Amino acid sequence: MTQPYAEVIGDPIGHSKSPIIHGFWLKALGHDAAYRACHVLPDGLADYFATRRSDPAWRGCNITVPHKIAALDHVADPGNIRSTIGAINTVARDEQGICFGTNTDAAGFYAPIAEVDLTGAPIVVIGAGGAARAVLFALSRLGVGPVTVLNRNVLKAAALLARFGLKGAALPLDSALPPANLVVNASTLGMVGQPPLVIDLDPLPEDAIIYDLVYAPLETPLLKAARARGLDSVDGLEMLISQAALAFEILFGIEPPRDEDESLRALLT
Incomplete structure (x- = not known):
């Protein structure tokens, strides 16, 4: 069985610490899944979601600049995020292959x-x-x-x-x-x-x-x-870790070990 995975997408993407955070939690929990960064250009956003939604191993992605608003055009919006916050930072794929967006930034x-x-x-x-x-x-x-x-x-x-x-x-x-x-x-x-x-x-x-x-x-x-x-x-890590914890549960269906935050911050810095 193919290992389940999730990603963070953006342009640029090399600065993202999300793979370190989610990787740390996956390892701490002994959960068999992967998390990686994926460089997606603005004109490649539609193709990215078209490809990923057909991949049963893909659990979803986090979204960083500049895609938080544009991504709404490519996924379902059951929580009506478009008319409230107007931007998403997390997309998950359900068992039927439907991709839906939400926002853990707030x-x-x-x-x-x-x-x-x-x-x-x-x-x-x-x-x-x-x-x-x-x-x-x-x-x-x-x-x-x-x-x-x-x-x-x-x-x-x-x-x-x-x-x-x-x-x-x-x-x-x-x-x-x-x-x-x-x-x-x-x-x-x-x-x-x-x-x-x-x-x-x-x-x-x-x-x-x-x-x-x-x-x-x-x-x-x-x-x-x-x-x-x-x-x-x-600092920015405070929000980053807090929003990532919510996204982690959405993507992988389990709560991250927040009692390890001190070790995680040490790793990130």
């Missing part, structure tokens, strides 16, 4: 800050892509205060605020930060191969939290600046 984003009371708090989100959609969706459920979205395309950012019913403002990427309790970098700025995110944190209060979704490198310029200011910070 819950994964929230997990590391679940104990922080953000009711009425002003928030800044940088970026307006697939990851930002998951972040804004989560924030819309938390009763936060005004949300400022910084993005190159201001109209796109404004549309997302309206989509999720959030009050706030959409501003150009190079705008000064307003005072905020939480700043989230949901863009690719600061990622390996991308320009750095250059932003002045001085307007933030002393109890502000800086949350960078970028995990390659783990030590981003934004997080360095946060530490220099003495601000609390959340």
